[in-house]
Amino acid sequence: MTLENRNTLSAQEQEELLQTLKNRFEKNNDRHQGMEWNTIQAKLESQPKKLHSLYEMERTEGEPDVVGYDKDRDEYLFVDCSKESPKGRRKVCYDRAALEARKKHKPENSALDMAKEMGIELLTEEQYRNLQQLGTFDAKTSSWIQTPADIRKLGGALFCDFRFGHVFVYHNGADSYYGVRGFRGSLSV
Structure with missing residues (x-):
């Protein structure tokens, strides 16, 4: 999957x-x-790179929406609010090292590489749990989340989903990828 390489929108x-x-x-x-909304739109219009990141979130079917505000930093938090893990960001392993280590049947990209290209961050476990307070997300899919360095160093990576009325956090080899696992992103504006 190739993301558009420009930083501004028409x-x-x-x-x-x-x-x-x-x-x-x-x-x-x-x-x-x-x-x-008018306050948020004014902030967006003054930050073309952030607008481009939101464009990429939307283009890959993440359905970004505002879910929080940090008063100290005067920043709004946009998060992917699609019901299932964004379709345009599935079938990816966790990071570049996992992608390069895979010998056969490599995925086209990794979650961390795509997020970096898009100018967004993978959700943390806390952000993922907070999102689930706003609705039911990933009832049929799962999403990679930021993984602690000690877990990643041992070859693993974390992902979450929502089943049986609960958020579950799992581990898998960072080089694994599935048709129903993608990643959700966040962007502070």
Whole structure:
């Protein structure tokens, strides 16, 4: 999967993206009570690289939406809110080292490489659990999450899903990949 290599959007792409984000924001008020779209849009318009990252999140079917605000940093947190792990980011192993170590049937990309190219971060376990407070996500899929260095050093990586009314955190070899495992990203604006 090749991501677009430009950092800015055309005027039409920007307008369409902002409208999509606004519509999703208004439709899902429970995710961001007390926040005003006009304030968020002004921040987005002043940061073209962040807009491009949101464009990539949307293009890969992540359905990004605002889920938090950090008052100390004056930053809004966008997270992929698609019901299942984003379709355009599945079938990836965890990172570049895992991709290179794989001898046969290599996936096209890794979660960390894609996230870096998109300008986003993989969700932490805490962010993933917080997302699940806003709805049911990954009931049929799973998503790689940020993995502690000591686990990764031993060849493993972590992923999560939501089953039986609970969030489950699992481990797998970092070089594994499946058609129903992708990754969710976050972006602070």
